[in-house]
Amino acid sequence: MSDKLKVRIYNVRFGDAVLVTVPDRTAAGNPITRRILIDVGNAPLVASKVGGDDAVFRPVIEDILNQLGGRQLDLYVLSHEHLDHAQGLLHADRKLFPSGEFAKRFRVRHVWLTASAHPDYYESHDKAKKQRDLAMAEYKAIKSYLSAIAVESLPAFQSLLANNNPQSTKACVEYIRGLNPKRTHYIHRGVKLTGKHGFNDAKFSIWAPEEDTSDYYGRFQPLGLLESAPRGAPATEVPAPPAGVDLGAFLNLVESRTSGIADNLLTIDAAANNTSIVFLLEWRGWKLLFAGDAEIRSWKTMQREGVLSPVHFLKVSHHGSHNGTPDGDLFEAVLPTVPSDNRKRRAAISTWRDTYNGIPHTPTDDRIKTRAELTSTLDDEQALFYELEFEA
Amino acid sequence: MKVRVPVIVKDPEVSRYKGVHPTETVEIDTEERYLDGPISPRVAVLDFDPKSGGLEPGVRFVPPAKPDAAGSYEVPDPVGRGGGEVSREAGAVSLFGTIHKSIKLFEEEDALGRRITWGFDSPQLLAVPRAGELPNAFYERASQSIQFFSFEGGGKRVYTGHSQDIVAHETAHAILDGVAPDLYDALTPQSLAIHESVADLTAVLCAMRSEELVREVLDNRETIGDSNVFSGIAEEFAGALNERRDYLRNLNNKKSLSPKAPSEHRVDRTDPHSLSEVLSGALYRVLIDIFEELRGEYHQSDKASEEVVEEEEASFSVEQARQYAPQKTSGTGAAVKALYVAGQRFKRTLYRGLDYLPPGDVTFADLGRTILAADQASHPDSSRQRDRLGDEFVKRGIVSSLTDLAVQTNFSHPSITGLDLEDLLHSDYVAYQLVNANRRLFNIPDEVTFEVRPRLDVTRLYWHREGKRMVREILLKVGWTETESGNVTGLPRKRRITRGTTLAIEVPASGSSSTPMIRTVVTTGQSAAARRDRTAFLDRLVDTGTLRLGDEALGPTGQILRGAVRGDVRNGTLKVVGTNRFLHVTGEPRP
Numbered sequence A: 001m002s003d004k005l006k007v008r009i010y011n012v013r014f015g016d017a018v019l020v021t022v023p024d025r026t027a028a029g030n031p032i033t034r035r036i037l038i039d040v041g042n043a044p045l046v047a048s049k050v051g052g053d054d055a056v057f058r059p060v061i062e063d064i065l066n067q068l069g070g071r072q073l074d075l076y077v078l079s080h081e082h083l084d085h086a087q088g089l090l091h092a093d094r095k096l097f098p099s100g101e102f103a104k105r106f107r108v109r110h111v112w113l114t115a116s117a118h119p120d121y122y123e124s125h126d127k128a129k130k131q132r133d134l135a136m137a138e139y140k141a142i143k144s145y146l147s148a149i150a151v152e153s154l155p156a157f158q159s160l161l162a163n164n165n166p167q168s169t170k171a172c173v174e175y176i177r178g179l180n181p182k183r184t185h186y187i188h189r190g191v192k193l194t195g196k197h198g199f200n201d202a203k204f205s206i207w208a209p210e211e212d213t214s215d216y217y218g219r220f221q222p223l224g225l226l227e228s229a230p231r232g233a234p235a236t237e238v239p240a241p242p243a244g245v246d247l248g249a250f251l252n253l254v255e256s257r258t259s260g261i262a263d264n265l266l267t268i269d270a271a272a273n274n275t276s277i278v279f280l281l282e283w284r285g286w287k288l289l290f291a292g293d294a295e296i297r298s299w300k301t302m303q304r305e306g307v308l309s310p311v312h313f314l315k316v317s318h319h320g321s322h323n324g325t326p327d328g329d330l331f332e333a334v335l336p337t338v339p340s341d342n343r344k345r346r347a348a349i350s351t352w353r354d355t356y357n358g359i360p361h362t363p364t365d366d367r368i369k370t371r372a373e374l375t376s377t378l379d380d381e382q383a384l385f386y387e388l389e390f391e392a
Numbered sequence B: 001m002k003v004r005v006p007v008i009v010k011d012p013e014v015s016r017y018k019g020v021h022p023t024e025t026v027e028i029d030t031e032e033r034y035l036d037g038p039i040s041p042r043v044a045v046l047d048f049d050p051k052s053g054g055l056e057p058g059v060r061f062v063p064p065a066k067p068d069a070a071g072s073y074e075v076p077d078p079v080g081r082g083g084g085e086v087s088r089e090a091g092a093v094s095l096f097g098t099i100h101k102s103i104k105l106f107e108e109e110d111a112l113g114r115r116i117t118w119g120f121d122s123p124q125l126l127a128v129p130r131a132g133e134l135p136n137a138f139y140e141r142a143s144q145s146i147q148f149f150s151f152e153g154g155g156k157r158v159y160t161g162h163s164q165d166i167v168a169h170e171t172a173h174a175i176l177d178g179v180a181p182d183l184y185d186a187l188t189p190q191s192l193a194i195h196e197s198v199a200d201l202t203a204v205l206c207a208m209r210s211e212e213l214v215r216e217v218l219d220n221r222e223t224i225g226d227s228n229v230f231s232g233i234a235e236e237f238a239g240a241l242n243e244r245r246d247y248l249r250n251l252n253n254k255k256s257l258s259p260k261a262p263s264e265h266r267v268d269r270t271d272p273h274s275l276s277e278v279l280s281g282a283l284y285r286v287l288i289d290i291f292e293e294l295r296g297e298y299h300q301s302d303k304a305s306e307e308v309v310e311e312e313e314a315s316f317s318v319e320q321a322r323q324y325a326p327q328k329t330s331g332t333g334a335a336v337k338a339l340y341v342a343g344q345r346f347k348r349t350l351y352r353g354l355d356y357l358p359p360g361d362v363t364f365a366d367l368g369r370t371i372l373a374a375d376q377a378s379h380p381d382s383s384r385q386r387d388r389l390g391d392e393f394v395k396r397g398i399v400s401s402l403t404d405l406a407v408q409t410n411f412s413h414p415s416i417t418g419l420d421l422e423d424l425l426h427s428d429y430v431a432y433q434l435v436n437a438n439r440r441l442f443n444i445p446d447e448v449t450f451e452v453r454p455r456l457d458v459t460r461l462y463w464h465r466e467g468k469r470m471v472r473e474i475l476l477k478v479g480w481t482e483t484e485s486g487n488v489t490g491l492p493r494k495r496r497i498t499r500g501t502t503l504a505i506e507v508p509a510s511g512s513s514s515t516p517m518i519r520t521v522v523t524t525g526q527s528a529a530a531r532r533d534r535t536a537f538l539d540r541l542v543d544t545g546t547l548r549l550g551d552e553a554l555g556p557t558g559q560i561l562r563g564a565v566r567g568d569v570r571n572g573t574l575k576v577v578g579t580n581r582f583l584h585v586t587g588e589p590r591p
Helices: A055-067 A084-098 A101-105 A124-146 A154-163 A166-177 A249-257 A261-273 A298-306 A330-334 A364-369 B014-020 B088-107 B163-180 B181-185 B191-208 B211-220 B235-241 B272-300 B318-322 B335-355 B364-378 B384-395 B421-427 B428-437 B528-542
Strands: A004-012 A018-026 A031-040 A073-079 A108-116 A184-189 A202-208 A279-285 A285-290 A314-316 A346-349 A373-376 A385-391 B002-008 B023-027 B043-045 B068-073 B125-128 B137-140 B144-147 B150-153 B158-160 B409-410 B456-464 B467-485 B494-509 B517-523 B545-550 B565-570 B573-577
Touching: A004 A055, A004 A285, A004 A314, A018 A055, A018 B068, A031 A055, A031 A084, A031 A285, A055 A084, A073 A314, A084 A101, A084 A166, A084 B144, A108 A166, A124 A154, A124 A261, A154 A261, A154 B545, A166 A346, A202 A298, A249 B088, A249 B125, A285 A298, A298 A330, A298 B181, A298 B494, A298 B528, A346 A385, A364 A373, A364 B384, B002 B088, B023 B088, B088 B125, B088 B163, B088 B191, B137 B163, B144 B163, B158 B235, B163 B191, B163 B235, B163 B335, B181 B191, B181 B494, B191 B211, B191 B272, B191 B335, B191 B364, B191 B428, B191 B528, B211 B335, B272 B335, B272 B364, B272 B384, B318 B335, B335 B364, B335 B456, B364 B456, B364 B494, B364 B517, B421 B428, B421 B467, B421 B494, B494 B528, B528 B545
Parallel strands: A031 A073, A073 A108, A108 A184, A285 A314, A314 A346, A346 A373, B002 B068, B043 B125, B125 B144, B494 B573, B545 B565
Antiparallel strands: A004 A018, A004 A385, A018 A031, A202 A279, A279 A285, B002 B023, B137 B144, B150 B158, B409 B517, B456 B467, B467 B494, B494 B517, B565 B573
16 A cells, blocks of 8 residues: 555646545554545536536546545545536536446545535524625626626626526535435534544644634625616616717716626625635645635635644645735745745646636746645646645 | 706705705806706716616706806706605706715815816716615716615615715715825825715815705804714715614714724724724814804904904905895804805815825825915915814824924925926926926935826915915926835735825916915825834725735626726735725715
């Protein structure tokens, strides 16, 4: 048995699928190989044929099953409820295998979902519920508006709309919950991990999310939609300016009345990203951080709660966006200018081009490269995966 | 051409419970033409149907019967005593009237003395009375508009465009963006708070121009110090948001920056709306004090002492002042005259102070200095308002001592002696040469590149012992950037901020043999407190997700996100722009 921890990052285009193979020990002290699978998903196909090509899933799933070799997966982690992290397993079950076959071959001992994915979460968290309800009302209004108009920019919004579609995500999360309902655990910082995984040598620390997710929501921009239900149905024709008003200024105003749509979709998107499970895996002196899609609000909370510390491996958050790896003292806390020891530091990005605006983000890549050896799925776009090894 | 339009007094709720007539007539005489809308060359009301998004037909303009008479707008259901629904036509016309009333305050010859220009490249401000569902209103430079939303509150629908306070507030934002455009990109919370404070004080000045409200105040008391009719901002709006709240903000306050102030008077130094209450409170206190002093003096005599106002400033009798609103005001002529004189004096020095503001990130102390300079220039012989302002700024912890407000005024300087001022006005090269040869005068650090802004040519009414006269000034503004450090989570430590200097030159009267004088020279101050405030404010922008770096400020369509404050990092140094992408009436966009 290899005495190396391996992080295999699959090329799922714009999404995440990460298999971690961990040399561990049984309770009796015998060597055993355990595996963690973190997310399987990519951008919704409807949104992006470039980053969301579902054809990539077949070889990825087959490789995962080969790696498991018929054994149960020890831990499946769904970092957060977004399709580019969640849709792969449901897709495999429904599209890649005859009915029931995938479920037979893909068995999981423990499932981790973010705390707010608990079916009763919003019944017990009033503040978060208010924010969530507001976000969903905004989502519905925007979706209704966008479906009522035909504008050239519509495709640009499809990624965000589809990725945040609560119905699509719900089906994926329910499928994942069903992988092992009795051992599905809802994770947040401070939760006790006893009984929530079977690892002995490897240690887990949960850095995020907070149990109360209400702070992860940002502000919404005002939209010139309707003032009463059903919100969203607008005039489908742009009105003409009255006499005495400049045409350009008028059209600019009309456009501005709905220009906050992108802001509001991104606010909804960021709120879900910030519920990402961020965990540190410590194994024989190595510190590996898996950050999901945590954005700056989550990183700031982690800093405020005093959980940030130097790591040897960073699974770069949010496909390499700037908000996923904030600069300054946050960056310094995780990848300090002066390393905490002599171990090599590495970072890995799973991303794709032409799917989301501003991602990948070259200045962020360059900044990470000043502190760690950076590998990206874009380094070899044809490769099924790349793998990093950590020797004991 | 003239037009007379009915505008809503204060707001429908206040006029109902105060028992004042809900509307009064405003005459607009500054525009060449008026069209259905209402629309003028500088203001267009565009009423979008909230149900469909379509544009409603404009309210019909009725031209005057004779060339020198006033036109009107056809409002089928004028707002009557006792309130009731405000029709969309009445709302649109009131909005138009209040915007023009606010513009006039700034443009009068005893204030800026020039036609204002907007902060965007277009002659016309667009006003949307029913912009959508939101308890807020805002000015937005990018869409060249002020937008007024409505919401359900207190069992009714409240339209922010029906509040004279809110309309004046947003109009003032739009005007100030033209007067001091650098405030739009400022990182210093006090710079943004100046915007809010000037907007609130403009609402007060607008209310003081309402005969209905003057009568309400002076009929019931002789003072304005214990009435909130002028100082209470957006009463109906605030009550609908929260029934326990009387006003959105009350300028008659004791808010302070002093760490020794009682906790209820302290403010959040990173919240421009909260912070603005300190400046507004200080300036409003000065207004009350001058009013009270004048009222006392006018009870004794037609003339106030020269320390308080210039004689020519109040060259009408108390008895004449009683004619100001003869049928309506039972208050004493002394109080009416005092209110008028104090209000005018306050208005002109505040707005002229804004004109003197140097480019870049300015603080309350900087504005204090420019107001003092403007007051000194306009009224060299009556210093009481300056003394009061200095005392109030010290008392509220805005400055630690009066020396922080010291500003040099009315002096000659060899650099402008013999200078062709027309060349200076029209030639960027001449302006650049003047500044570059006199860096010390402009306080520009060595080796720093600077930008000379377009010069302003203004002619204003001034008062001196020998009487009032029109004075021409050239305002020359220079800006440059400097680097400072501050630790903000997630951002580079170094950042760029803009500083600048304003030089005001008095142009000798035509045919005069006298040489030009420097009215004042004011440079943005530097303080550790302002730097700390910027750091805290940046932290807040990051925390709220408002600050976006580089391309992340762009949305999926490649256009800049509407609510994003954009930061760019070059050579490890951060530069932030668009901190004021919205200038809301309240910092609470959603309840």
